[in-house]
Amino acid sequence: LSTHTKNNSKVLFLMMELLWKTHKRVHVIRIAFALLLVVLSSERVESRKAKVVTTSLEYNAINCRAHSASLTDFGGVGDGKTSNTKAFQSAISRLSQYASEGGSQLYVPAGKWLTGSFNLTSHFTLYLDKGAVLLASQDITEWPVLEPLPSYGRGRDAPAGRFTSLIFGTNLTDVIVTGENGTIDGQGEFWWQQFHSKKLKYTRPYLIELMFSENIQISNLTLLNSPSWNVHPVYSSNIIVQGITIFAPVKSPNTDGINPDSCTNVRIEDCYIVSGDDCVAVKSGWDEYGIKFGRPTKDVVAENVTIAARFQGISNDPFTGICIANVTLGMAAKAKKQPWTCTDIEGITSGVTPPPCGLLPDQGPEKIKACDFPADSLPIDMLELKKCTYSMTYVVM
Incomplete structure (x- = not known):
């Protein structure tokens, strides 16, 4: 030997x-x-x-998993240069066999993990540890092209289809993307230049998109420099977005923060968002395509979200049931613009500063409970997170 x-x-x-x-x-x-x-x-x-590393994890999630593996078990290399697209795809494909056996978790340790698009699976957790950074590939061949969403009719950046999102899934149940404030960096400058120079044949990818899915948790992550939208649950239900920090340059094109789109039962809480467009945009498709598709978003709760506010509904079909409580918007001493823009909406507020527009009247101090509608709790409010603990052993080369 x-x-x-x-x-x-x-x-x-x-x-x-x-x-x-x-x-x-x-x-x-x-x-x-x-x-x-x-x-x-x-x-x-x-x-x-080669080093054998043992680490312990503890976090709250909608479900814990019976099986766990590290990305390094499947050839992952966290040097910021080596493509890990196949490693992610192989790992998730292999772990998907445990969906009916207590589910599985893919652990991503500290390092810089360059990757193109990959698909998630049901009863699955993607966990990004502290110091783990997913770097979105700038190799366009690592981004498959999909048909336009049915409620959009065409691509948003170009008439044709759209690049698959970095983290993608469709027709899934019980999916978690979380971590110890791990980072997903979309390296969006490449895509923004393509957009501004009108070189794109397809719509830019998002960072996280889940379609036709249910029981989703996206939490405790930092999202940077998305090519376009950051978090896009669409045609989905029972969604928690919690403890997310989103940063993109204020002049970056269409880098929306969190966009629940034709979704039901959504909770967004404890998020900090700075973006080049909408911070939280509640959507139901696009123009006549969305109207024809006919799947409105409803039952959305947002708490402790730091953003600016703009509320615009649809003429003759207003957004209703809006409730905002205990929100303070920081303003410059001599702000040139009002922080509130309201059209075609109905709702109430409580403890909001500066005072919102007339379409969102303050319900008054005599009301003890802020925003006392809907009368019944939303299903998402009944969901209790579980404490999950793991001991991971993996090899670092």
């Missing part, structure tokens, strides 16, 4: 010993993948020692 092959054998033995001692629940396939990666990476091991 060569010197580095002998070193590999020692690494293999160490891995097997640690995995069997600390992870009795880890499926055999995960061990096989880890071992295979070390065997096939002998030259890497020669130049960079």
